[in-house]
Amino acid sequence: MTKHLILLCFLSLAGRSLIAQDDLLAALEAEQSEHKEYVEATFKGTRLINGHSIETRKKGVMDFIIAHRFGTADGGIYELFGLDNASIRIGLEYALTDRFYFGLGRNSFEKTYDGFVKYRLLRQSTGNGSIPISVTWFSSMAIRTLKEPEYDLNIVDRSAYTHQLLIASKVNSVISLQLMPSWVHRNVIRPEDSNNDVFALGMGGRIKLNPRVAICMEYYHQYQSLNDLTKNALAIGFDIETGGHVFQLQFTNATSMVPKGFISETSNDFFDGEIHFGFNISRTFQVN
Amino acid sequence: MNKLFFTLITMLFQAQLLIAQPLIDRAGKASFYSEAPLEDIEAVNETLLGAIDLDKGTLAVSMSIKGFHFDNSLMEEHFNENYLESDKYPKAQFSGKIKDFSNLDFSKSGSFEVVVEGLIEIHGVKKTLETIVRFERSADRLLANTQFDIAVDDFDVDIPKLVIKNIAEVVEVKASFNFKKD
Structure with a gap:
């Protein structure tokens, strides 16, 4: 019993001294x-490079994008x-909510007008009830x-028409990966x-070289082909961020x-030197 | 023997109860203001945790960097990604002591100013900080307000030359807490 008592006294003293250390910060x-x-x-x-990433702008942001392919x-x-x-493709895009994003653009190649909608179905999160993707x-x-x-x-x-499910994971602050199952449909095709x-x-991803520069890769593997001449599109690029601008430089076989x-x-062969140099410049405005 | 044992336990519990709990505010507010030639930037965080122990005169503050909100959402993203690197350093913290605490009386109502000194940690860098805190005491609450300047460079936050005209080298920080007495 005496032994117990001593132990108890000792424990209580230990407890007191812990509190006395008063780590308020630890308590917080x-x-x-x-x-x-x-x-x-x-x-x-x-x-990402040619194609879209899972990202949309935050509510009330307008993005003006100019893209060039030489x-x-x-x-x-x-x-x-x-x-x-x-x-050149000139595009204007707007985020109606934090999840819904849409845009219009015109590409001088084949004088094509395009419009798109994008909706964030799932957002990767940490903490309670976290989702990894x-x-x-x-x-x-x-329209051509x-x-x-x-x-x-x-x-x-x-x-x-093109429909895609963009699935991405920010593995850590340096590496992000993305998969893009895609379906392209044409109403009428040529003979x-x-x-x-x-x-x-x-499939694609990026590696951040420093907080403001990242290297990106993007590849689309086709399971059917439109005709005998088509090739899979490959692109390698750099993302450079300067304040309100995101500047993307790329090398790709896609026109x-x-x-x-x-x-x-x-239809170009990347490994035969049929590579386009190009860039995307994005300027965002907080409209409301 | 058993009786002694119980007495001792009872005494221990009482002793524990006598140790005053620190006052905690879970919705403290901090803001910073950067004034540069090209633009003024302001961000507000309203989810600070603050604690004050009126027995020992110690203070502690902890905040999530992601809790700072900007008017411009892209600016907020860049603040987290490029400048404060909140994935790597998710929190900013302060812990310190009230100077000359033994000569102060916190039980009286009214307002008074004290000097607090301690360690502030931002972006993984710890620095000593001395600031004046203005307390306002009423029957059921204790308000605390402070304001100080921080040199961005001191905390290894790198500002590229390209945006040097957009971001101030010294930012003004304000923080306020509202501790309720039970």
Whole structure:
């Protein structure tokens, strides 16, 4: 019993001295419960390279995007490695909510108008009830308005649709990965084309080199092909962030900047030097 | 013997109860203001945890960096991603002591100013901080307010030259707490 008493006295003293150390900060830390927090900035921009990333802008943000793709580099010095030819896409996008994002654009390549909607179905989070991935649904419609007098086509005939499920995970602050199951549908195809529908699986990711610069990769593998000439689109790029701008530089074999185009109409061979240099510049405005 | 044992336990419990609990505010407010040639930036965090122990004259503050909100959402993202690196350093903290605490009387109503000195940790860097805290005491609450300047460079927060005209090198920080007495 005496032994117990001594032990008890000792314990109580130990308890007192712990409190006496008065780590108020430790007490506060214990208070801070593991509440749910969304993982931000899986990617720097709304585009991975050619295609979309899971990211949307926050509510009330307007994004003005100018994208350029120069000609292929294999033209040599005569074509100044492709700089003589450039196609441009001008786009204006707006976030109606933190989850719903839409935009319109026009690509000078085949004089294509496009519109898209994007909705964040799932957002990666940490803490209580955490989810390890983000999922964004993406749908785009593109209308080719290049004059083709040999065909008699109306606006519906000229339209193509792309639907994607963008699935991404910010593995850590340096590495983010994304998978993009995609479906491209055309209402009407030319005689030389063989498939109205093309299914593809895109994959990509980024590695942050420092807080403001990241290297990105993107590849779309097609399971059907529109015709015998198409190749899978590969792109390698850099994201550079400067205040309100996100500047993306890329090297890709895709010519089009519209989803149905780069996924299923890419005809250049990346490893044969048929590479386009290009860039995307994004400027955001907090509208309300 | 058993009786003694019980007496001892009872005494221990009483002793525990006598130790006053620190006052805690779970909705403290902090804001910082950056004034630079091209733009002024302000961010507010209203989920600070603050504690004060009126027996020992000690203070502690802990806050989540992600709790700071900006008018411009992209700015908020960059603040977390590029400047404060909140994935790596999710919290900012302060713990300190009230100077000359033994000569102060916190039981009287009214307002008074004290000097608090301690350690502040932001972006994984610890620095000593001395600031004046203004207390306002009423029957059921104790308000605390402070304001101090922080040099961004002291905390290894790197500002690229390109945006040097957008972000001030010294930012003004304000914090306030409302401790309720039970």
